[in-house]
Amino acid sequence: MFYLRFLCLFTVVLAGKLTAKEVPMDSPDKSVSVSCSIDHGQLIYTVTYKGKVILEKSPLGLETNEGDFTTNLQIVAVNTDKIEKEYKQDRIKTSHATYQANVLTLTVENTDKKRMSVVFQVSNNDIAFRYELPIWGERRSVVIEKEITGYRFPEHTTSFLSNMMTPMTGFARTAPSYESGYIADAPLTKAKSEYGFVFPALFSVGDHGWALLSETGVNSQYCASHLSEISENGVFHVAYPHMAQNNGFGSTAAALGLPGVTPWRTITVGSDLRPIVETTIPFDVVEPLYEASQEYKFGKSTWSWIVWQDQSMNWDDQVTFIDLASDMGYPYILVDALWDENIGYDRMKDLVDYAQSKNVDVLLWYNSNGASNDAPQGPRNKMNTSIARKKEMKWLQEIGVKGLKVDFFGGDKQETMRLYEDILSDANDYGLMVFFHGATLPRGWERMYPNYVGSEAVLASEMLIFSQHIRANEAFYATLHPFMRNTVGSMEFGGVLLNKYLTKENKDRNERLTTDAFQLATAVLFQNPIQPFALTPNNLTDVPAFEIDFMKKVPTTWDETKFITGYPGKHVVIARRHADQWYISGVNAEENAVKLTIDVSMMGREEVSLIMDKADGTTYQSNVKPNKKGEIEVNMQPQGGIVIF
Template identity: 65%
Template structure:
């Protein structure tokens, strides 16, 4: 009898243990704990023995079965991921990714199984749901996700709200072009439509957490964060009103299958947030590049000269500007088909090529989901139209597209992004998206993807006084939030004193020239269209133009040096043997920093900075033997140190 009791107790002990499972990062600092409690699945996250996420819910609702309650434990499985890869369009070129894995399998009352698969690396967590075949069920609709994030109550948030569908210009929202709340107590972050990814959180005095997602293509809907409810943010799917009400807000899956990855980056400081590569570590290329794509810088008349510049003669001026600046590209924006025409565009492309400048052309993405009227229209929304247009683009010698006005996160729209990318690659074309969603691992998934807007970009500086006043504030946020998870096609480096063609009055630029140069380093995108104008060749100091001629757009290494979101930011980026260390200051007063630069001890640099009157200057400096360099950044100013 005693033996029987012992066996029963052993069975109960093992059963209880099996429902509570942990997985740690290789360095042991990150710990994810899963527990099945009263038929519901939860997880929690610790870093360096400090709570980053309290007990938070996991689960899905599908039209073929629910996985939110009355769940039973099935099994767990552990493993290791260890891989290296190279990537030519992100913040770092050579990446070694190592993670410990835990796959936790549960079943519902109908004996349908589902697994939650976690990969935990140093400072990063990626997890997704994995769905096997359920008896004869081959296709499902994932209707809802209850994945949650419960932060300690002392946490504060840095979040950008989701825009209301079918609002804004020509009913093109949402397009990830909202402002931010910063250091907001989490109990006050209750926006009705929630917040876009990524979201940054400060965990009291214990550290930082960045939430995002990756691996979203035609396979799923893109998601966002809800407002906080009972202390928990949850993963939310698109509003039904998006895309003019067309398409499901849920995700259609064939079984077996998996959801995209939810990602969590965390640490005691902001360094892991800025330096993370997790959006790319857990995805794979979906196809091979049809050719070697060339990245670089370009000119762009529309940003300051606007629609009236869409004529042959003005585009020649910007081609000549690109050639004079040794830039690789010109972007020719909306209305080119109407105001220049296809035949003359072929002539213009030949002229650009004679100057060693290649061409990107603008397109409207659709004719059905919103009221955007700029042309070319109805060229990118169907496969037949796309292939016909892309054949002409290839024959004319165009190298890339800028496709605009998407306004939605439904699976239907994610499929459109992917279709454009796949077919563009067939014709040797790179793609930039504008008026668009956040890229989610796309730099690695799609070899001809070269950036998205998905930010309050340079055009809003032209149109909105409030954005001009907050330019420095937003610039100090992007390296920690938007730009740390994906390329960001900002369209910046505006050196006109007034943001218009006349450059005499009107929309005054409130940041310094050196601030503008610094954002060329802080903002990362493999193809950068800059807002220079032909007059800048005469009214801007030569040393600023020489800086831009040399500035890379792809990087081998990125290091967080200093900063606080919304106040100031300092990054170091390396291309080959050349370092660029840049910072900007959004605070009301000048800020003096003692920067730790151990990677360049004793080296000489060119320092680009503003004097007290905010006049730009350049001088030669040396980083001391202790690897510490002191610099003063003026309010709404910047600096760059470079040995290039």
């Protein structure tokens, strides 16, 4: 499956303080450079890309209940290594990844003579770093109370950010659930938000390049983090969860057994946006935490709730959507909230049997519940304790359910990270896949947990049903997801809405403002190994046959991803390959049509299929012959899209 090689180059143990000298580390191709030093007793670092400054002097350090590692530090050892790694991975943007990085380990000592190391892994477009804490004498446990890790960008930088939601707000006090919109290309001085900003965060550093900040490797041993608002001296800091999350219960700190490590902080840099879209750093620096109990099957799903809503949680409507899945050749139906009351446990076995008679498997919704929110939908209190969870999962396995959608988490505290991991680990024991709604950003979880199949953690399709503002900004948000949310982790968006009006009756209200070509494009643009699409039975007859044919054939897993062109918030075109079939997909949020020349030579075909819009918004399909250079010209209409396959 993979190989891994470390090569130790040298270790320097320093007899005294190292306060002025910088300790550098370059990427293998010398394009990325990290430099660390001690400045007035504080450990700092800088980042350059191709000689241009991406991060100015930025702080490193931790405050713990066993000592302060933010001031009065000295570097006492420097170690350098190399790492080479190759691995196969399903459920992400590529099925085969290679990773080469140079490693710098700086060990610092505080005034109590306690030591801590900062480990940097520097690859050609990515930096990953974390803190490593040894055993301190008799101390074998520690609480990390605060992290001063910071990011100081040059003042001409602009930001693309999403607010951390106010704790205990929103539906049934379930926030934060990573469902805010974006600000785009804003000056750093505008990066103000009381509760900070979620990862990932994107920055344009003018002609110096681009940078994407995130974190990965968060499991039950740590809390999840986010970015603070920019400080008065121009620094974004890593911030831990707010105390008000989870109804004020649970610590905002992180407890570690020693020796212990923090999650990885990641920085992806490039002259253009290609490294941002194509990065695999969230998965390069983590490893599987357990073996898959079986081979899990991914694919498309129908989902009645998204358009037909709560009223569809009944036997007859679920049978209708099972039949729709069967007609589409989809392997799954997602049966959403309230099935426990409206269908019942006794009849669920019969529904699963009926679905399987149609070659469709069932995924079931659950409330994460416990004491952290007020969400009333059931099943409740089945996932929040080990005893109840294992009993429920045993029953699910017995009746043939294949996976779970677990909703309403609303926090990033360490105890919530434990709940995510416990659900995933227990589900694997019973052969169940899991995806999360109302949830935090996944942080390397596709590689860490073999039965994990995605998270919402985005302003997703349900908000198109509920909000005119979100419908009006659908294209704007869609052009940001490939550069931000979806580039660091699978995104269970639940889209491709082909109803003209987002209601069961398909009339009168909730008018969709994007074209059919736009909607079809998002089936490729948004990556998640299981995607419950928002198709409804009437679509089989009320949209052109070529659209349904495309939705029957489009895959949900990918072997390769390439950035073609675009700018966050304006338009985007990317290409994805499944086996030997390429799909090129794009959407346009600008006020005018965008004329593009797209290289399709990778398809290796004399003629390609093109789905595109006319100026009046009508979506059509045609066959196009590339020119001698392997290019075709397209016009992406406003609120429109393209798919080439």
